[in-house]
Amino acid sequence: MREKVVITLYDSFTNIDDRFLQEVAFQSSRIKKGFFKKRVLLIAAIMGAILLCGFAAYQAGIFDPWIQKTSTSPTETVQSALENQMKKDYTLELRIKEIVVDQDATERVKQQYKGSELAEENGWSDSYLEDNLIAVRAEYYVVYDHQKTFLKDGDVEQYFFLLRDEKTQKWMIWNNTASGDPFY
Amino acid sequence: MNDMEIIEMYFRRDEDAIRQTEIKYGLFCRSLAYNILQIHEDAEECVNDTYLKAWNSIPPNEPVYFRGWLGRVVRNLSLDLWRKNHRKKRYAGIEEIFEELDECIPSSSHVEGEIEKGMLTEALNKWVGGLPQMDRIIFLRRYWFGESLKSIAKIYRLTPADVANRMYRLRQKLKAELKREGLFL
Numbered sequence: 001m002r003e004k005v006v007i008t009l010y011d012s013f014t015n016i017d018d019r020f021l022q023e024v025a026f027q028s029s030r031i032k033k034g035f036f037k038k039r040v041l042l043i044a045a046i047m048g049a050i051l052l053c054g055f056a057a058y059q060a061g062i063f064d065p066w067i068q069k070t071s072t073s074p075t076e077t078v079q080s081a082l083e084n085q086m087k088k089d090y091t092l093e094l095r096i097k098e099i100v101v102d103q104d105a106t107e108r109v110k111q112q113y114k115g116s117e118l119a120e121e122n123g124w125s126d127s128y129l130e131d132n133l134i135a136v137r138a139e140y141y142v143v144y145d146h147q148k149t150f151l152k153d154g155d156v157e158q159y160f161f162l163l164r165d166e167k168t169q170k171w172m173i174w175n176n177t178a179s180g181d182p183f184y
Numbered sequence: 185m186n187d188m189e190i191i192e193m194y195f196r197r198d199e200d201a202i203r204q205t206e207i208k209y210g211l212f213c214r215s216l217a218y219n220i221l222q223i224h225e226d227a228e229e230c231v232n233d234t235y236l237k238a239w240n241s242i243p244p245n246e247p248v249y250f251r252g253w254l255g256r257v258v259r260n261l262s263l264d265l266w267r268k269n270h271r272k273k274r275y276a277g278i279e280e281i282f283e284e285l286d287e288c289i290p291s292s293s294h295v296e297g298e299i300e301k302g303m304l305t306e307a308l309n310k311w312v313g314g315l316p317q318m319d320r321i322i323f324l325r326r327y328w329f330g331e332s333l334k335s336i337a338k339i340y341r342l343t344p345a346d347v348a349n350r351m352y353r354l355r356q357k358l359k360a361e362l363k364r365e366g367l368f369l
Contacts, residue, residue: 005289006282007267012304013328014259018249020312024324025251 070170074162075099077171078136081160090148097139102159105135109161124163132164134171152178187250194242202235209251213258219330220262220278226269230261237261259328281330284351288359304367311361315354322347323354 067084071077078099086094110133113119114126137159144153158178162171185204193201213234217227234257247253266278312320322340325331333351337344 002286002289003282006286007263008301009285009288009304010278010282010327011260011263012301012308013324014256014263015301015305016312016324016328017309018252020309020320020324021252021255021328022249023317024321024329027321 066173066176068173070165070168070172072169072171074101074134074136074160074164074171077162077173078138078160081173082138082140085142090145090151091142092145093141093143095141097141097155099136099138102135102137105137105159106133109133109135128166132166134162134164136160136162187247191242191246191250194238195246202239205235205238205254209254212251213254216255216258216329217262219332220259220266221269222278226265227262230258230265233261234258255328278330281327284355285327287352287355288362304362307362307365307367308358311358319350319354322350326351 066081067087068077069080069084071080079096082094082096082099085091110129113124113129113133119126119129137157139155139157141155142151142153144151146153158176160173161175163174164171185208187208190201190204190208193204210231213231214227217230217234218224221227221230234254237257238254245253263278312323315323318340322336325336325339326333333344333347336342337347340347342350
């Protein structure tokens with residue numbers, strides 16, 4: 001008999017007023033929205049951090065590729081890259097003084113790359129590097145907008161390392177020293 | 185799709201009404217049935233019967249709060265199935281909740297004949313309406329929706345023991361209220 005009473009009590013809840021059920025449903029949806037909002041905020045924070053890192057990297061020039069026109073002449077390739085620097089919004093002024101192939105630097109960079117893990121990762125044989133790697137030294141005067149970049153400006157000496165496509169015979173900048181940094 | 189549109193589909197005898205009900209409230213109905221029955225197959229059966237009931241009774245019924253209406257149907261059907269299975273001693277199901285509710289009935293209570301369910305509901309509405317919002321919500325989560333203490337605790341970042349203590353106090357309050365109303369003497 002007592003069990004029957006308990007079940008009746010439970011059963012009586014069934015017809016409880018809609019407004020109380022709506023209140024529970026409303027609060028559940030708020031909790032879900034809150035959870036969703038928190039997830040969105042977390043994702044936004046992560047995205048923000050990535051963007052900030054990306055922006056910092058951009059400011060440091062890490063993700064800022066050279067806009068170059070590959071050429072069969074390595075110096076022309078470098079020249080095109082420097083000229084295109086002018087088109088970037090952080091460059092206020094750029095005057096090229098000299099662009100030359102640096103034989104000493106070329107020999108040194110070849111020695112550094114030959115047999116290296118980097119060469120192995122990229123599939124560069126020693127003979128390929130011997131024939132298709134070159135170092136170009138550029139001297140130029142540049143003024144940057146320091147609201148937009150931390151790159152060093154003034155009189156700059158910079159080394160560019162170019163690889164040649166064996167098929168097209170065109171040189172492409174593959175790496176470079178930071179502007180103003182010497183190459184040892 | 186909003187509830188009004190779904191109900192209009194029932195009125196038009198558009199069979200897609202059931203599919204839309206399933207899309208919007210399938211999970212809700214299933215969890216409600218499962219909380220009572222604790223067997224997935226039985227819960228599924230009750231949910232399907234709920235859709236059938238909706239199809240057969242809308243129209244003429246035109247639920248104002250469709251979610252609540254469906255919930256009531258699921259609850260009734262699940263409780264009926266529970267009774268049926270309980271007689272056959274098939275499983276415990278919602279007995280944990282019944283044991284808790286048993287505390288709301290005075291041990292010395294002398295109950296003769298059928299208790300008027302309507303009177304009980306009226307008293308419950310009055311009592312629930314007078315509770316602080318948080319108490320009301322967690323009480324209904326437990327005794328209307330049949331959610332576990334663990335799940336309620338997780339939602340409100342409490343320990344299950346905290347929720348259990350709160351529930352105990354609420355049941356004692358309900359017991360006093362039912363006694364005061366003269367429903368259980």
